[in-house]
Amino acid sequence: MVAKIFIDGEAGTTGLQIRERLAGRRDLEVLSISADKRKDQDERKRLLNEADVAILCLPDDAAKESVSLIENGSTRVIDASTAFRVHPDWAYGFAEMDKAQSAVIANARFVANPGxxxxxxxxxxxxxxxxxxxxxxxxxxxxxxxxxxxxxxxxxxxxxxxxxxxxxxxxxxxxxxxxxxxxxxxxxxxxxxxxxxxxxxxxxxxxxxxxxxxxxxxxxxxxxxxxxxxxxxxxxxxxxxxxxxxxxxxxxxxxxxxxxxxxxxxxxxxxxxxxxxxxxxxxxxxxxxxLGKGASGAAVQNLNLMLGVSAKESLAA
CATH class of the missing domain: 3.30.360.10 (Dihydrodipicolinate Reductase; domain 2)
Incomplete structure (x- = not known):
């Protein structure tokens, strides 16, 4: 099954690097928003709810807004901002933090990418x-x-x-x-x-x-x-x-x-x-x-864990 991925904020530094790392993946379909609709809330909402996993590369307030736009019970989220990093309902996305963390991330709906x-x-x-x-x-x-x-x-x-x-x-x-x-x-x-x-x-x-x-x-x-x-x-x-x-x-x-x-x-x-x-x-x-382990690399590592594929897919060690 091909997973649909939407990078909300794909034009920023982290978003661009994530997109580059995912290029060529046959197990993924990267949904893209046209440049003229990046600030169109309805279009962002449509793509956020269509995605299997949304990766948010946005400032804190915009990331919170994106999460609020998800109305289904299925879209999973990786947020690269600081908005949810200490939130009790979000898994912390540093997979090597302890022995259990990879499994926590793999089973989470909401993952806060670490700083x-x-x-x-x-x-x-x-x-x-x-x-x-x-x-x-x-x-x-x-x-x-x-x-x-x-x-x-x-x-x-x-x-x-x-x-x-x-x-x-x-x-x-x-x-x-x-x-x-x-x-x-x-x-x-x-x-x-x-x-x-x-x-x-x-x-x-x-x-x-x-x-x-x-x-x-x-x-x-x-x-x-x-x-x-x-x-x-x-x-x-x-x-x-x-x-x-x-x-x-x-x-x-x-x-x-x-x-x-x-x-x-x-x-x-x-x-x-x-x-x-x-x-x-x-x-x-x-x-x-x-920009690697500190941002886009960690996000792709977390995405791989959430999708149940090799943690090292698309990642240069």
Whole structure:
């Protein structure tokens, strides 16, 4: 049976990438809205209700409107906005979050695609809290750098217009009220909202994120090897995972593998653990594509799970 897919917001960055990833699939029929009817609510409503799965690539309010237009009891939804990421009736679309999450997504009617930034934090921290190596009340800090496509049309236009004058390193979200913080708090297992400082770089896509850990005050101080083993064991137990864990090497001082563009145009995420046991300090690193695993790749992975096909269909690892 051919599944009908409607990408509401297909002209945006994420929508275009999803459409490209689905091109050539014989098990899918991608429904398309003509350019002159993209703001026609009746036409959008028709296509939303005709689709087996609607993928929403829209701002929050527009995504909520699209969901309200679905009147049947059958259209399933993947929403790429932040509108429903902590909603109790929506499955969280980070399939590798834990062993059960792929099945949760596969059986869900409504799936909230995760944000790009939260995935690096969740992937590294959740396994440590679940293993008891970090307490749930640990005060986390989180930072990193992402390509400017993560900021949507406005930021893309700003960087492209600036050309050589564009900022190479621009921290933002310095009111510490970033829209991803509720999602990070909900799915890491922490009881304390993380201190999050994102940065945008003068490159289109890709990202590297960092979780620094001061471990000396803990009642039982985990070693770097302990941290790495807990993270590696977590992802080794998850079938069809796109998350890899780099080997632990306590003597490694630098590596080109931390290039934020290393996994561009793939759905791969690679995690790294760096530690100095004598100082009781560690840094957890994640490298992935903010437009791949951070957006369109995750959406296609979730779509595959919902349709019961290989999770790796249409996805470069």
């Amino acid at each position: 790009c930034w939260p995935q690096g934090l969740i992937a590294n921290v959740r396994p440590l809290i679940e293993a008891g190596l970090l307490p749930a009340d640990y005060a986390l800090s989180y930072n990193g750098i992402s390509g400017y496509t993560g900021g949507g049309k406005a930021m893309i236009g700003e960087y492209e217009a600036a050309g050589d004058a564009a900022s190479h390193f621009m921290p933002y979200g310095l009111t510490f009220q970033h829209k991803h913080v509720p999602e990070m708090t909900a799915y890491t297992g922490t009881k304390v909202a993380p201190l999050f400082v994102p940065t945008v770089g003068d490159f289109a896509q890709g990202m590297t994120t960092f979780v620094p850990l001061q471990l000396g005050h803990l009642a039982k101080v985990p070693s770097g090897k302990d941290l790495h083993a807990a993270i590696a064991d977590h992802f080794a137990a998850i079938p069809d995972s796109f998350v890899a864990v780099a080997p632990y090497d306590p003597s490694l001082g630098k590596t080109p593998d931390l290039d934020p563009q290393a996994h561009n145009d793939t759905n791969t995420m690679t995690l790294h653990v760096f530690a100095n046991d004598a100082r009781a300090q560690a840094v957890l690193v994640a490298v992935y594509d903010n």
